[in-house]
Amino acid sequence: MTKMYYENDCNLGLLEGKTVAVIGYGSQGHAHALNLHESGVDVIVGLYEGSKSWSLAEEAGLKVAIAAEAVAAADVVMMLVNDEKQAKLYRESVEPNLKAGNYLAFAHGFNVHFGQIVPPEDVNVFMVAPKGPGHTVRSQYEKGRGVPCLVAVYQDVTGNTKDVALAYAAGLGGARAGIIETTFEEETETDLFGEQAVLCGGVTELIKAGFDTLVEAGYQPEVAYFECLHEMKLIVDMINQGGLSYMRYSVSDTAEYGDYTAGKRIVTEDTRKEMKKILEEVQDGSFAKNWILENQANRPAFSAKRRMEQNHPIEVVGKELRKMMTWLKK
Numbered sequence: 001m002t003k004m005y006y007e008n009d010c011n012l013g014l015l016e017g018k019t020v021a022v023i024g025y026g027s028q029g030h031a032h033a034l035n036l037h038e039s040g041v042d043v044i045v046g047l048y049e050g051s052k053s054w055s056l057a058e059e060a061g062l063k064v065a066i067a068a069e070a071v072a073a074a075d076v077v078m079m080l081v082n083d084e085k086q087a088k089l090y091r092e093s094v095e096p097n098l099k100a101g102n103y104l105a106f107a108h109g110f111n112v113h114f115g116q117i118v119p120p121e122d123v124n125v126f127m128v129a130p131k132g133p134g135h136t137v138r139s140q141y142e143k144g145r146g147v148p149c150l151v152a153v154y155q156d157v158t159g160n161t162k163d164v165a166l167a168y169a170a171g172l173g174g175a176r177a178g179i180i181e182t183t184f185e186e187e188t189e190t191d192l193f194g195e196q197a198v199l200c201g202g203v204t205e206l207i208k209a210g211f212d213t214l215v216e217a218g219y220q221p222e223v224a225y226f227e228c229l230h231e232m233k234l235i236v237d238m239i240n241q242g243g244l245s246y247m248r249y250s251v252s253d254t255a256e257y258g259d260y261t262a263g264k265r266i267v268t269e270d271t272r273k274e275m276k277k278i279l280e281e282v283q284d285g286s287f288a289k290n291w292i293l294e295n296q297a298n299r300p301a302f303s304a305k306r307r308m309e310q311n312h313p314i315e316v317v318g319k320e321l322r323k324m325m326t327w328l329k330k
């Protein structure tokens, strides 16, 4: 049975007297830096001259330095720069400033697992991967809650790396929700599969396909938007709160019957076969290779796709409708 770790299993005191350099101040970076700071940890944010995040971090009351200086001042270095930028930053600013016995940390195993970063043997390496977006890691912490985290140890030189990782995850608020121990391999492969097949790729295509079907059949785009996109969150919130059965308890029996009769016609055996292929492409490194090459080519396909997706009619109608829902602040 999977071992879960909660607040009583974590000793935040292990970070006392240590400085944590949080490199990057984006979605995850701002959440890690602010949550740890408010948990009493000494934090320094590492960025680059001209970074738009610099003034945000300073205005939030955090110490900020260029990445190389932050690493030099730190005992624990958390890499929260975009995955595709990490290898270069590591070579230029992180590795030359790491000291024996330091802790090098990641929130996702991509670069270590796929060999883009090879840490020195005298450095501890761990991962604390929140299972949620950075902005939620922050907002949940502020409410006294937490986002579940995975922890993994890749190299343990000092003998206490797992405990330091648990302390870090507790400082983030993760121990309030639950922490699971994993490996870099398991986290990397499940995270990439989950975001491609279910959470991001799967959900957005499902929403658009439903919206397009209704609009092409002559229904109002506004009605299609509320039905297929806006209400998705309301349904998923229930699933999150009480599982699939709780959602099915709350919706009408008519909806529940339709769920059972239609669901498998949408996610068919072919869809499941394709999911297996997507998982294989993650496991055998083809997805990682394509993403690394796409970045080396300055992202031609990624940028074109982003532009097209931003102009999809569901985005156009949604922008207008959300103006009236002033509580939906980004």
Ligand SMILES: NC(=O)C1=CN([C@@H]2O[C@H](COP(=O)(O)OP(=O)(O)OC[C@H]3O[C@@H](n4cnc5c(N)ncnc54)[C@H](OP(=O)(O)O)[C@@H]3O)[C@@H](O)[C@H]2O)C=CC1
Pocket: 023, 024, 025, 026, 027, 028, 029, 046, 047, 048, 050, 051, 052, 053, 054, 067, 079, 080, 081, 082, 083, 085, 089, 107, 108, 129, 130, 132, 133, 134, 135
């Ligand atoms: N987004 C998420 O919720 C999740 C992300 N992760 C992982 O967390 C890591 C960070 O991702 P994410 O938070 O999305 O990243 P973001 O793109 O949101 O933020 C990246 C940050 O890095 C800064 N940055 C970029 N280049 C450099 C550089 N050369 N030196 C110093 N800082 C730099 C950026 O500054 P500026 O903007 O000024 O350029 C920005 O503050 C990744 O490994 C990702 O897989 C894990 C779980 C969830």
Ligand SMILES: CC[C@](O)(C(C)=O)C(=O)O
Pocket: 130, 131, 132, 133, 134, 191, 194, 195, 199, 200
């Ligand atoms: C689902 C996307 C994610 O894996 C995440 C928020 O957990 C990411 O890489 O941003």
Ligand SMILES: [Mg+2]
Pocket: 130, 131, 132, 191, 195
């Ligand atoms: Mg994830």
Ligand SMILES: [Mg+2]
Pocket: 108, 191, 192, 195
């Ligand atoms: Mg991810």
